[in-house]
Amino acid sequence: MTTARIALATCSSLPDLEADDAPLIPALAARGVGAEPVVWDDPSVDWSVYDAVVIRSTWDYTGRPAEFLDWTRRVESVTRLFNPASVIAWNTDKVYQRALESAGLPIVPTIWLDPEQNYDSRRVHSRFPAFGDFVIKPTISAGSRDTGRYEAGVTPQRSMAITHAKNLLSAGRHVMIQRYLRNVDSAGESALVFFNGELSHTLRKGPLLDGPFRPGESEGVLYKDEVMTVREPSADELDVAQRVVAALPDLVPGVDGPLLYTRVDLIPDDEGNPVVLELEVIEPSFFFTLVPEAVERYADAIVARL
Ligand SMILES: Nc1ncnc2c1ncn2[C@@H]1O[C@H](COP(=O)(O)OP(=O)(O)O)[C@@H](O)[C@H]1O
Ligand SMILES: [Mg+2]
Incomplete structure (x- = not known):
């Protein structure tokens, strides 16, 4: 006897959840909860029919965080969302x-670059550590996307790191520079x-x-x-x-x-x-x-x- 119905929010490329999460459905069914995978950005979904929406594999939101945050607020206006929209908004950006x-x-010691500061190459370069390996990544990301590792002592790698950081900044993205904690x-x-x-x-x-970010790879x-x-x-x-x-x-x-x-x-x-x-x-x-x-x-x- 099903007493509750919940949506497990996923992305359109994983409409049946990632394989790892599949056992959740029978485990919830055994507790009287009907759980079904639902694609978060499917416009035809009526979220109000669910007693709760639990976010699982919505991994394609990092390219469009505003749309995702808007979705969390819409869901929360008609049912309960886990984790709540305020938590999602807070956690989306590594700031x-x-x-x-x-x-x-x-935390990992971090230098933060703001795209509104219009950093030129020299100023970006001045924020890199003088020795050792370091990491460049955007503040909004997941799955190591747009993340690269560079050797401070290798001049061509420093140039690649500058290019990487400047490309992120000119796309309006905030950038983190961290020493690679080896x-x-x-x-x-x-x-x-x-x-x-x-x-x-x-x-x-x-x-x-294991190395620099390579666009397209x-x-x-x-x-x-x-x-x-x-x-x-x-x-x-x-x-x-x-x-x-x-x-x-x-x-x-x-x-x-x-x-x-x-x-x-x-x-x-x-x-x-x-x-x-x-x-x-x-x-x-x-x-x-x-x-x-x-x-x-x-x-x-x-x-x-x-
Ligand atoms: N400062 C760092 N030192 C060592 N490894 C790092 C560092 N930053 C990132 N990494 C590596 O890159 C991976 C992805 O970085 P992370 O900050 O977890 O971003 P996300 O998982 O959101 O893409 C980590 O799992 C880790 O292996
Ligand atoms: Mg991670």
């Missing part, structure tokens, strides 16, 4: 990391997944960036395949991630308790201390294939909200 930093949380090469990245504020599981993601995506495994978080990682989760009500407008889902991505800095690379509260992958029992926890977490 949220400044709020984490102001709250005393450790401990990620051995330790990898840790993704701590929380449902309703409780740690569900932790994944290890292998290092992804796999749609501007530059990555080795994401190599994911399950890991246990260190005590320090758990501490930082829990502090991030606890800080969100103070940082995000309209949030008064734990979110349905939060993924905190950490990498070790040069001293080995975990720092926040990314906080994912829009459409994080949870890698249920690797942690099948987490599907049950997520389904329980959703049901607890209905």
Whole structure:
């Protein structure tokens, strides 16, 4: 007997969800919840027929964030959206990391370039580190798109980095410059997944960036395949991630308790201390294939909200 009906929002290229999320549907059905994949930008959808909309694989929004944010507000005007529209708006642009930093949380040290500053090549160049590898990425992105890694000591790479940054800036995009934290090469990245504020599981993601951004190459995506495994978080990682989760009500407008889902991505800095690379509260992958029992926890977490 179905007591609730929910939409799992996805993108048109994944109309049946990503394979990883497919077990969610039977897990919810077992709890009396009818869940169906729905394409977020399908204009024919009446969102008011759903008791709730849960965002999953809406990955094509990064090229049109305004349209996506408008959609979140429209959905929220007729039903409940997880995570809420205010959270999505806050998390879409990596400038949220400044709020984490102001709250005393450790982030990857970042130089921020504003497109309105009309940076010329020389001024862009002056912001690069003098030695070591560094990363250029836009503040609005996902899946390592438009992201590149450069060697400061190699002149042609510095030129490529200038071109990369200037192309982003002239497209009106805000740019982040970070030193490449090379401990990620051995330790990898840790993704701590929380449902309703409780740690569900932790994944290890292998290092992804191996060189400069090359336009056109796999749609501007530059990555080795994401190599994911399950890991246990260190005590320090758990501490930082829990502090991030606890800080969100103070940082995000309209949030008064734990979110349905939060993924905190950490990498070790040069001293080995975990720092926040990314906080994912829009459409994080949870890698249920690797942690099948987490599907049950997520389904329980959703049901607890209905
Ligand atoms: N400063 C950095 N040091 C080391 N690796 C980085 C750094 N910034 C990004 N990366 C690598 O690039 C990937 C994508 O960057 P991220 O900031 O997570 O953006 P997104 O996942 O939103 O595209 C990360 O998973 C990581 O492997
Ligand atoms: Mg990431």
